[in-house]
Amino acid sequence: MAIIFDANRKIFTIHTKHTTYQMQADAKGYLLHLYYGVRVKGTMDYLLCYADHGFSGNPYAAGMDRTYSLDALPQEYPSLGTGDCRNIALNITSAVGTECCDPIFNSYTITKGKYSLQGLPAVWAADDEAETLEIVLKDDLTQVEIHLLYGVLEDADIITRSVVIKNTGTETITVKKALSACLDFVQGDYDAISFYGRHAMERNLERVPVGHGTYRIGSRRGSSSHQYNPGVILADRTATEEAGNCYGMLFMYSGNFVCEAERDQFNQTRFQMGLGDELFAYPVAAGAEFTTPEVIMTYSDQGFAKLSRQYHNCILNHVCKGRQVHTNRPILINSWEAAYFDFDGDTIVDLAKQAAELGIDMVVMDDGWFGKRNDDNSSLGDWFVNEKKLSGTLGQLIERVNAQGVKFGIWIEPEMVNEDSDLYREHPDWALTIPGRMPIRSRNQLLLDFSRKEVREEILKRICAILDQGNIEYIKWDMNRSMSDVYAGNVPYDYVLGLYDFLEKLTSRYPEILIEGCSGGGGRFDAGMMYYTPQIWCSDNTDAINRTRIQYGTSFFYPTAVVGSHVSAVPNHQTGRITSLNTRGVVAMAGTFGYEMNPALLSSEEKEEIRTQLATYRRHQELIREGDYYRLSDPFKEDVAAWMSVAKDQSQALVSVVRLSAEGNPFGTYVKLKGLDAECFYLEETTGKVYSGMALMQAGILLPMAVIEYEAYQFSFKKMQEAAALYDLLREKIGAEQRKVISIFGGSGSGKTTMAEILQQQFLADGIGCFIVHGDDYPHRIPKCNDQERELIYQKSGETGLNAYLGTPQEIEYDRINQVLAKFHVGDTEIELKKMGREDDEIWYEQTDLTGVQVLLLEWTHGGSEYLNGVDVSVYLDSTPEETKARRIRRGRDENAASAFIQLVLSLEAQKLEQQAKQADLIVGKDGRVYES
Incomplete structure (x- = not known):
């Protein structure tokens, strides 16, 4: 159960997956707040401090006990007229004009499912996802019932709060202040983090210490406003993105609101939120009730990043x-x-x-x-x-x-x-x-x-x-x-x-x-x-540079799925700034994506770039919408704005970076990533480079050197999940014997090089010497010339002649590569390897020292060929010609990668590979799983 009531001590305990919230109806009937924070066991009433505080008044129910004062004790829902001179959550004027309400604990109910609010939006959840606690406080003199509602989404670490004020008397009362949530902390040193702004420059982060007195923000504008967003964080002074305690309150309401944080005379802190009490006086007739809008609360002991992800999940799945x-x-x-x-x-x-x-x-x-x-x-x-x-x-x-x-x-x-x-x-x-x-x-x-x-x-x-x-x-x-x-x-x-x-x-x-x-x-x-x-x-301001800051502040509470963000024309209509189409696109992809411009004014090159942007966004839009969002920099303080989305299973990630300044003689800029699987390797899909998850998070990626102001970059990472499974099987197959040759083969652009590099790093990490031989170095001609030769053969002999050429000794120096494998098997340590570049005459030979090398990895399209000798374990990477074509184009492997002729080559290769795959020892399927033949 998420909600527990200790009838002996009258203590209510709310547990979510990682948090505990606790309060107590004490012997005098007052509902005192005990604790909210990381999940704990036991009761926290020992934290209450009783002392004679001099000019702090004592309720009549305390008798002659001067140590009991509501001016010093932490309360769950403080009201005017009880001797508490701090900020109050409730102020009710009676029919005769008195402003006093003294709510005393009366009853409670615990029910399955999440409460709803009449006429107001509220967090929703299935009955098996939530529980509701309703605590009733009563003031017999004014004949008012205060119903405190707590909605608990245990797995989401969310607690919602609302209040229903019922007039059980015979005359009209007036509600002059009715907040929805209050948190009292008996200790701590806190900052308040809010998001201020103006039209066209909303949600700028401001962090200020909560000192003695009241920190107060809100809206009197009839809407939640450009000026202050109804989401506020109370955080440890030392809290950062990844560390420290922080408490969030988010008001689920579109009108006037107030948020107050007050440090009192005893260094206690009160944090509360609800309806704005200015321009507000609500009559409640006899038998009627008044409902406050909902506050969504969550807590993180791991800084703002975790807090944000909890809010993102709640809004996307429960709002x-x-x-x-x-x-x-x-x-x-x-x-x-x-x-x-x-x-x-x-x-x-x-x-x-x-x-x-x-x-x-x-x-x-x-x-x-x-x-x-x-x-x-x-x-x-x-x-x-x-x-x-x-x-x-x-x-x-x-x-x-x-x-x-x-x-x-x-x-x-x-x-x-x-x-x-x-x-x-x-x-x-x-x-x-x-x-x-x-x-x-x-x-x-x-x-x-x-x-x-x-x-x-x-x-x-x-x-x-x-x-x-x-x-x-x-x-x-x-x-x-x-x-x-x-x-x-x-x-x-x-x-x-x-x-x-x-x-x-x-x-x-x-x-x-x-x-x-x-x-x-x-x-x-x-x-x-x-x-x-x-x-x-998100904002009428569509300037890409301003938007990095607007969207940064927005991200603390709201997921990218709700952020309307578009690419607009330049010079920008709000700022006059000129940024590249690429930069505008990268920024707009941190949202729902669209365009604000006249396409008729675009050049053909710009139109083609937009088509590329659309393809990129469509490829990643589910990740952007559903993935975990991480802020990688603070664009108000740093020279870059950087953020990323990571799939829930950590299988992929999209990193976006925008340079906010340009300097002469620049130094290297590194961006550390977050949220990846530290134990796995990731492929950056555009460059084909492989990185360990830990390296990306601890050391980061080096950005390209800036060429122009406001450049932007995107990096798409794919977790090589199959590599770990493949490595485990290879270790079993090669055993403890020395000098084994493993062939990694598959279609052009199928990821052979990437797989070989990951396997090499894993072998080396386990202390096993490993060296990669690239089969692409063994055609008779360098690749560019070889493509020309292929076309000549096709022109002379058609598809039949081309098929007879591809992957045969006419194209490949099998004798030379077979000699290399033979020498490796007999223990030679000095072996001459052929090396090839991409341009004319870029062919050379070098002596390679293979001392200590136990595993030779051969990565090559034709690594399963009948002409190849000396392979101990063969691994086939399954892929279609369409997939290999897409990879070649994405990585810019060839100028003619998308041509019909190259497609024919890939198709013929696929037919040959289909036969070779039947002889493979292991097959890495397109589903990412590894199969033994």
Whole structure:
């Protein structure tokens, strides 16, 4: 069980896989917080310190005991009016105006499954994945029940918290402050880490010491805001990416919030989060209840990296909903930076044609398609298609786009209204305004009062009428101003609940449509919106260099799968900076990926580069979406931004690096990787180089020397899982006898060289001398000339003649290589080996000292040939011609690697290898497993 109650001591213990959370209802009825941290056994009530603290008051229930003070004891849910003069989580005004609530423990329940919240998004889980603890506190005088809810996802190391306030009396009360979670620490020296910003520069990390007094951030803007994200970390002063204690609180809510961290007079720290208490006063009628949004908590004793991965897992698997969450999202191109408001139907169709030519999946028609909207001063609220502008109906335009083989998406901003609109002229009272005052304008638009049901229903009806006009597969939901003109204390909360009600109805009616949230970019980038929109436009700033910092801060709580990130045109429309298409692509791949540009303005070379980018992203998109994310550098402090995604089974990894500065006479730059299997070898797929996992993590990789400013690099690593199994079998087969020849053979580009290098390193690590002989050194001609000879033979004798040439003594010096193997077997230590380069006349011979060498590895396409003598163990690497071609192209092995002639050569080789494989001792299958013949 994840939740345990000790009835004797009235101690509640919550265990997750790696953490323990504990609290106690003490003898006086107060719920005290005991512990949250690494998983422990036993009870932690011994940590409570009782002393006479002078001016700290004592509750009446303590009698004459001056050592009992709620001003000094750690509490689970501190309330105003109990003698605690620190920051409080609860403030309730009674019907007669008194501000005091004294909640005492009353009861509890433990149930299977995760609680849900009426009208609010919440973490979800299957019944066998979660448990719920509900603790009821009561204040008999004000006739209020405080229901503390704890959702426990044991395997995910997640604890969620919410509070339900029930008015069991006969008169209305007013909730003036109701936070969702509080943590009290009796010891420790902490930093608060938050993510501040502004429009177009969101989620910059700021780390400050929690000193005596209060550290407080939040939003009064009606949304979670660009200025402060509702995710905060409390960490040891010494905590780093990989070490130290850190506690996260993430508010699953899209409106006003507050987070407070306070160090008190006794060096204790209180950390709490919930609804903002400014612009808030919520009446709760007799018999009614009020629910606070959920806080998602997690703890790590291994620094920020582990904390982040726990949040990423929670959001991806227990917050985001819908069919699109774990599927490959469409790669889209948005019309905004391509055309802004200046477009018509033909513009969108032309964009679709360009998208289809490049291989992009979807075109999104952004702002400007409705009402009379040709700029941002009119028509919000008039959700009627401007058919004159589109030269036809929306349905006709969608059909024209789909006819290009491209999907269609559309932009909407349902929460807004312009004064210059038919909707406003008909219903000016629907805008959020203070009676008798002129409203505050922002972007020349007003906020519709979504706290009112009739407003939401009319806008929903209009939006649905749009969505029913054709095959719309994506919505970009925007929100381009903050809330002002709050006419009552319930409005900010009820507005957000109205927004959620709208989204719930919309997603239920259109489950196949992917919705991307947006609020001037990242102004509402929160877990509440992610419950309905599984991706959110990260920032209106698409500058690649700025984005490395924005996406860095975002990554502390949010997975790449929710990050909307696109390649835009240069000079960048926000910063004027020019970066390469490659750099923009590398940065945008740390998200859902897409484009913000006009392809018609691109050169043929740029278009080809985009096609390559698309192929790269599609090859790695599942890894990027589902893999473990690691920050490899701090772009606010270091000269590079570096990050990586690692598959859950450590089988593959994608590393991305962007240089943030350029210097004369530069020195070498190394990036250390994380999350790999330290005991295995990894192949870097582009270069074909092999590294041990431990080496990559301890020493890192050396970046290429910089040529231009803001260069970017990607490294794709594949774990050579089959190499370890192959090595174990080879050790068995060669036994303890000396001087064995092992032949590794397979199609060109099948990975023979890589496998031989890994085996050599493993032999050497075990103290067994090992040397590699490359069979590619033994054709009669250097490879380039040999390809020319092959083509001449093909031209003269056709496929039959070419087949008779490939892999036979006409092509290969079998006599020479057989002599080498024979000399090795009889114990010669000085053997002359042939060496070949890639250019004309690059052929030489050198004496090689094989003293101490016990194993000779021969890696070669034809290493299973009937003409080859002296092989003790033969190993075939299975691959198709298509796979070998792809590897050759990726590694740039030949200029003509993709030609039809080379494909023919590979096909003929494959036929020969199929026969040779039947005689192999061991076969490494395409499934990565090793089979004995």
